[in-house]
Amino acid sequence: MSDLDRMVRELVIANRILANEDVVDAYGHVSVRHPDDPGRYLLARSLAPELVERGDIIEFALDGTPTLEETRALYLERFIHGAIYEARPDVMAVVHAHAEAVLPFTITKTPLRPVIHSGSFMGADVPVWDIADRFGDTNLLVTNMAQGRDLARCLGRNNVALMRGHGFAAAARSLIEVVRMSVYTPRNARALLAALALGEVKPLSRGEIDARNAGYKPYSPETQRAWEYWARRAECGGGEFDVSPGIADQLRELRFPRFHVDDLRRDLREQRRRSLFGREVPRDGLFEERQLRQ
Amino acid sequence: MSDLDRMVRELVIANRILANEDVVDAYGHVSVRHPDDPGRYLLARSLAPELVERGDIIEFALDGTPTLEETRALYLERFIHGAIYEARPDVMAVVHAHAEAVLPFTITKTPLRPVIHSGSFMGADVPVWDIADRFGDTNLLVTNMAQGRDLARCLGRNNVALMRGHGFAAAARSLIEVVRMSVYTPRNARALLAALALGEVKPLSRGEIDARNAGYKPYSPETQRAWEYWARRAECGGGEFDVSPGIADQLRELRFPRFHVDDLRRDLREQRRRSLFGREVPRDGLFEERQLRQ
């Protein structure tokens, strides 16, 4: 499978994960920079993320123009993606979403900041971009490159920018990271909102944020574990199909046969019962023989 | 298919969407003005919206009388619908619901107002109607035209009126708009409630509300995308059956074969796995050939 095929597959799975984890609903989108050409990115046609399939993925130039003739409807706000890729060569994946839990922090002066360890990846500073500051009364949507670039300027070197009365944009070095950040930023927002009602809140220190960031590897078993879990919940299967080149072999070795394609078609519920009750395991042989591992 | 048949289908789908999105439970209802006669409207018999089928839809005169002999139980509060259609010739669809998130704003002096972009369609002003002001101690239900007309007077030219200790009534130019407003008004209410705990809140400006309203088209790809998404979540299928005359052909062209009737019977889960893993796609041929599009 080519890098591009693999990336398209991961992008489809990312769409479904974000839908299933309530980060996006009918609206919101996720993109990835083209693996072979940093001047392009991949993004679905205008479609609810939950419904995205491979054929829905379209290739865009950074200015938001499809690179091939295209008659299907496009996301009006695709300029968020291109403008961030343009300003940030280090960024490989972008999410724009309206997750409910971050909204209160977009319309008040209370800053969103990391207070739980899984929220550390949003970084110490989360700026709030108000489209009205430069563009006056609009429909709040980012519908051209000028608006997208203004948002990218506000984002700066940070990982997440809130958008007033609208949602957020998140940028990361990989698809798996931007998905993770998009799932845990709302959770951090809920924890912070509740804690503020109790009294003074102790946030993560800058040193802790740096320590977590320094040790973070997108394809570590810990991160891969979350991707696999979310993909399974979103009924995407998961497993060896969605990992980046270079670690597939290693992961295949660590996995049970259940992840092979044929197995994916079996009913999950049936599979669970069988795993508990159906296989004969020699008495006390479980740890000596590891007969379930190869 | 006639306009009426189409409208009945859309109305059935609207019922199920509102149930699935937690806007209604056993109670609450949605109606649409008759496409051929502005003096009538379509509304289900007394039944939980989730269970409504085509045969449950009944035609009413604006005063709440069924236009044909009818022995089935009717919604006690159908007068909400007729009174609003009577007062507002521009209104084509009405929802009455008790969505939990709006309730706090019906029993306190804190006004509900749009603070997120998807909430803009409720309009700048959301009046609160208190049935007790004119009718004293009642069971809070709108059970006759006098009460319905009093509510319609309070609604005035606005899109949403809250009902004290009870819920809300929403009115729009189309079924798709009134459903969208009914889904996002509670979301806006939750965001506002949480933000008020954090401090001073910046609402949408009147210019932003106007800009969003000016650019809104009920059958744009953006709005259609939400309808399709909600219908799929409510297990209604969705797709070409629920669009208005005039855009069905255009949409059919933009869609994959998966939306055809036969496909709708396939198990969604199986379909998803197959879309990811089952079809052979030529290496790198995805964007050149668009073989999935016709």
Added chain:
Amino acid sequence: MSDLDRMVRELVIANRILANEDVVDAYGHVSVRHPDDPGRYLLARSLAPELVERGDIIEFALDGTPTLEETRALYLERFIHGAIYEARPDVMAVVHAHAEAVLPFTITKTPLRPVIHSGSFMGADVPVWDIADRFGDTNLLVTNMAQGRDLARCLGRNNVALMRGHGFAAAARSLIEVVRMSVYTPRNARALLAALALGEVKPLSRGEIDARNAGYKPYSPETQRAWEYWARRAECGGGEFDVSPGIADQLRELRFPRFHVDDLRRDLREQRRRSLFGREVPRDGLFEERQLRQ
């Protein structure tokens, strides 16, 4: 079917509804007074309500003794039920549950009171019973008749009593009413909790509570609609099996064939799609012919 058989069926359905609507989890229970003997009541053996079947229903004397020899484990707190039936001849059904939303009102001085129309059935006054007042340090469970009678005394002529740090007991004239009250009391509690954060709250007036109570009929189409809806959500089927004697014929006439026993075995999802897409309906014949109604 005898009254007793019918009552047992309704009680099984009530168990599942309460579980599905998050009123009970592994704990909590619902009982009904024996239809032929006011000195007995029906209650499940010690089992999570979601799992209760007909064979799990046991008959008790009011003092909590099974009327037949019984070896299965019994609910420790069954004395709540007998004590209330003993004190209140008008009460035909009792629920004890720990629904999360009422808990804050059991451990603070803020009174729970009806603020939304569906909450009116809890009545104007909701006393809080603290087991410690008379019994000192206990495990908080109502494990004998003395404790049950103390709770019943606190309940008095009201419909709901909160139990400090524990939950609530609700009493009504019928099973359908006590289920309805148990579902909507937590909803009212959530609305009140949120509203109190916004400012001064306008509750239902005593006149409104009385008006709602005066007009309430347990087997009206409106109440039946909720029971049917909840039963369907809890995958119990619903329909003609769960209504009281005297209205079954009337309801059967109002219903589609889909409620017959055989139909209940069809997959709900398939059924829904077919209802929208599978039947041929003559153009414009929908209202004239009512061919779906017989």
Added chain:
Amino acid sequence: MSDLDRMVRELVIANRILANEDVVDAYGHVSVRHPDDPGRYLLARSLAPELVERGDIIEFALDGTPTLEETRALYLERFIHGAIYEARPDVMAVVHAHAEAVLPFTITKTPLRPVIHSGSFMGADVPVWDIADRFGDTNLLVTNMAQGRDLARCLGRNNVALMRGHGFAAAARSLIEVVRMSVYTPRNARALLAALALGEVKPLSRGEIDARNAGYKPYSPETQRAWEYWARRAECGGGEFDVSPGIADQLRELRFPRFHVDDLRRDLREQRRRSLFGREVPRDGLFEERQLRQ
């Protein structure tokens, strides 16, 4: 079945219960002390708890070293478990999780304390451990024995320790107890958080906590009822496979045939409908004959 086999099965079920009850997501873990060797414990390889099967369970020495050669990825934070087993010979099972509802209490000065009866098992005092106090700026994870021992010291003789900006660790005399505590601690946290917004809160008294603890038996019908319920919700089946030696026979006698292995494969929904509608029960024979009980 050996004690070890039984324990592994219970541990798999515990993993799935904790996932299904939202105590853990992709992260968090549960362990049990080895039934034959107090110097070892059983814990899954690095995997989301929802996906854990029997072959994923690994045996560790208390210092976190697998007792057999192991090439699969391991939980980075397994040292939490070993350090607690080392310090607390009475502890047989440990959970570490990030349940959202406890997080606000880890980052503020408001103490978490039991206010509802099901929360009593966390004990009167719930200390908060801040990894920064002794280890400065870290990634907040407990990645070695020194950190694990520091946490165990903070836990002391208590049942639950909160971990600042991170989650909690819970320790109990059995797997069923630690699962129960892990499910109800977040519920207690939510009730307390809401109650604090209403005013002064009355917690459980120390005498009540002691009374509940004194009367608690892990394999009583009441506790078993919850385990069975949670296991069924998590689609694990449940029933005779997950009980401890000594009570299996007693429970088997109390159960319907539906818990036998073959029955577990039947579709739950179908089973429910049949239980209500499909079996013929002689009129009024329900209580006399108990024909469903054998």
